[in-house]
Amino acid sequence: MSFPKGFLWGGATAANQYEGGWNEGGRGPALTDYTTGGSVKESRKVTWIDKDGQGHATNQVPFDDALPEGGVKYACLDGYLYPNHEGTDFYHHYKEDIALFAEMGYKVFRMSISWSRIFPNGDDEEPNAEGIAFYKDVFTLLRQNNIEPLVTMHHFDTPIALVYKWGDWQDRRYIDAFVKYAKVVFTEYKDLVKYWLTFNEINNTLSCINIFGGNISDEDYAKRMTHLHYQFVASAKAVKLGHEINPDFMIGCMLSGMVTYPHTCDPKDIQENQWSMEENFWYCGDVHVFGEYSPFAKRLWKAHNVKLDITEQDLKDLKEGTVDMFTYSYYMTNNVTTHEVEDKVAGNYSAGIRNPYLTYSDWGWAVDPDGLQYSLEVIYDRYRIPLMIVENGLGAFDTVEEGDVIHDGYRIDYYIPHIEAMGKAIDNGVDLIAYTTWGCVDCVSAGTGEMRKRYGFIYVDKHDDGTGDLHRGRKDSFFWYQKVIKSNGEDLSK
Numbered sequence: 001m002s003f004p005k006g007f008l009w010g011g012a013t014a015a016n017q018y019e020g021g022w023n024e025g026g027r028g029p030a031l032t033d034y035t036t037g038g039s040v041k042e043s044r045k046v047t048w049i050d051k052d053g054q055g056h057a058t059n060q061v062p063f064d065d066a067l068p069e070g071g072v073k074y075a076c077l078d079g080y081l082y083p084n085h086e087g088t089d090f091y092h093h094y095k096e097d098i099a100l101f102a103e104m105g106y107k108v109f110r111m112s113i114s115w116s117r118i119f120p121n122g123d124d125e126e127p128n129a130e131g132i133a134f135y136k137d138v139f140t141l142l143r144q145n146n147i148e149p150l151v152t153m154h155h156f157d158t159p160i161a162l163v164y165k166w167g168d169w170q171d172r173r174y175i176d177a178f179v180k181y182a183k184v185v186f187t188e189y190k191d192l193v194k195y196w197l198t199f200n201e202i203n204n205t206l207s208c209i210n211i212f213g214g215n216i217s218d219e220d221y222a223k224r225m226t227h228l229h230y231q232f233v234a235s236a237k238a239v240k241l242g243h244e245i246n247p248d249f250m251i252g253c254m255l256s257g258m259v260t261y262p263h264t265c266d267p268k269d270i271q272e273n274q275w276s277m278e279e280n281f282w283y284c285g286d287v288h289v290f291g292e293y294s295p296f297a298k299r300l301w302k303a304h305n306v307k308l309d310i311t312e313q314d315l316k317d318l319k320e321g322t323v324d325m326f327t328y329s330y331y332m333t334n335n336v337t338t339h340e341v342e343d344k345v346a347g348n349y350s351a352g353i354r355n356p357y358l359t360y361s362d363w364g365w366a367v368d369p370d371g372l373q374y375s376l377e378v379i380y381d382r383y384r385i386p387l388m389i390v391e392n393g394l395g396a397f398d399t400v401e402e403g404d405v406i407h408d409g410y411r412i413d414y415y416i417p418h419i420e421a422m423g424k425a426i427d428n429g430v431d432l433i434a435y436t437t438w439g440c441v442d443c444v445s446a447g448t449g450e451m452r453k454r455y456g457f458i459y460v461d462k463h464d465d466g467t468g469d470l471h472r473g474r475k476d477s478f479f480w481y482q483k484v485i486k487s488n489g490e491d492l493s494k
């Protein structure tokens, strides 16, 4: 097992869960600022006030009512915690955190730019100079430490002002707004950032319906397809523009690695699984990589009465803006079946059917390193462009002992077989160029809004009730990952 020379080892974060400073430095609010804390049992809520000023906390985002005529306004209500507001405060700790990444030997650091820090209303005339300067400082410092920034441009945090105007990506004017934002960040950071990702886990829009259960109306399904279409075109136009601004840019798509297995060998389950992979994964991947919709897209549109607003220009843009690399998150696999299954797992982001060959995390996520090798080989076989694993890791409870010591051997036990799986895929011909573990520094969980679901090598003193002084600490896994990077993946010993 050998990782290529120059392999990019590092960690990953996202502005909405890590950066904080939500109302500082001229930043405007984003969708994720109105999401409360939660847990596996009690899901996160979105809070808003209706046209009579009455407050509500609901699971569903009332996007349509938030349009100008609906009178609904997103609002932070008393009695709720909004953990994303502070995240784990990269905004004020970036120097310290980058020093810790450098100490671990990072070659790459994945983070996202908060669109509403650059354009507080999403499509302002001029960008926010303070926001531009903040990321310039961060990227410069990363470079000084020989760390390549890997930058996601949209990680769940659409500026709220755009949601009020155009709903949740239900208007093609989003495309121009995104391209304008892309032009500013590509131009400003063209000598500092080489690796870019357009939309984080773009396929969640579809896979969240199917994998996590729930029937939705054709109308809702069509909205999701519209949402995706505008994001595909926005991504493609940004990719094309990025290459004009700096031909050395490597720009990728980012998908949630929702890899599924047929639960039984019943041919109906094999078919069900193929359709699941098409709808939840290949639908988005194919548009990004091949620059056109796959033949099976027509079947999905027909089944749900979807009439998409696709113009000739869109088709041209999609073709001209194909990605340079394919990146995805990998946490687990899920099973699909046409049969009734009683043995279920409860967990956020988890399909439910228990795979008897796997173990499960405290949040009900299957631990499946073989699935990582399998997914790398299947995806590379289809796309033949460089791959990156840009999220992977174990959300777990950590216990802080005397002297700020955290013995997180369970985290190391999770990583060892996953790194071995990547090595095997590379030996099998896969062009994997980077690995960034999720939440390399503790941050707010996207799914549950918890702090106690920790992924980091770096501990942050922040808790579910919002307390904590935010000081940083090194877990055992910090020193272990340092050794892994130093040996370029040769030494995985504990």
Ligand code: BG6
Binding pocket: 014, 017, 200, 201, 256, 329, 348, 391, 395, 438, 444, 445, 446, 447, 448, 453
């Ligand atoms: C991915 C997201 O879905 O999974 C991250 O891109 C997220 O934003 C990560 O944090 C882990 O999920 P969770 O719910 O454990 O934070």
